[in-house]
Amino acid sequence: MAARNLARGIVLQSLFEWDFYTKKPKLSDIVKRNIDEFAPDFSERDFAMKLAEGVEANIEKLDAVIAASAPEWPVDKLPIVDRNVLRIGLHELLHSDRKEVPPRVAINEAIEVAKTYGGLNSGRFINGVMGTVYREIGEPDKKEGMETDRHAEKDKESTEDNKND
Secondary structure, three states, rough: OOHHHHHHHHHHHHHHHHHHHHOOHHHHHHHHHHHHHHHHOOHHHHHHHHHHHHHOOOHHHHHHHHHHHHOOOOHOOHHHHHHHHHHHHHHHHHHHOOOOOOHHHHHHHHHHHHHHHOOOOOHHHHHHHHHHHHOOOOOOOOOOOOOHHHHHHHOOOHHHHHHHH
16 A cells, blocks of 8 residues: 555645646646656556546535635645645545545545645644544444454555655
8 A cells, every 4th residue: 555655645746736836737747747757667556647636626625625624724825735635635535435545544644644745733734624524424434443444554554664665
């Protein structure tokens, strides 16, 4: 799963550029260029493209969820990294196949990406927003219990392995 963590990082960097330049270049072109430049033999190219396309297709909905879940932080005033980590994490939480990315894995991955690329308080902020949304959607994987915990633990281990590389 370390490759998926890398995919999220590439998508975040691509969204950062796309957002910074007011969404002028095509996001898919930015993602392809970043993969070619930073991970040419990347095994999760399709996952990264699907994630970026999903965020782009649902951006208005994702921003509305952010606005509702963090009303004291207008979306356009959020740090660009935090805004885009939330978009990625919320897309995975709300729109991804839960068997591929269980809800708690989506939350944990968003927190880890925020800690890696964001500011000092980014991880806590992302955790707060993602946790709020998770509770609002009825904690969907709580019924699955141990199976989801194993997925989260595997993803966490691969993230830690990736940091040690």
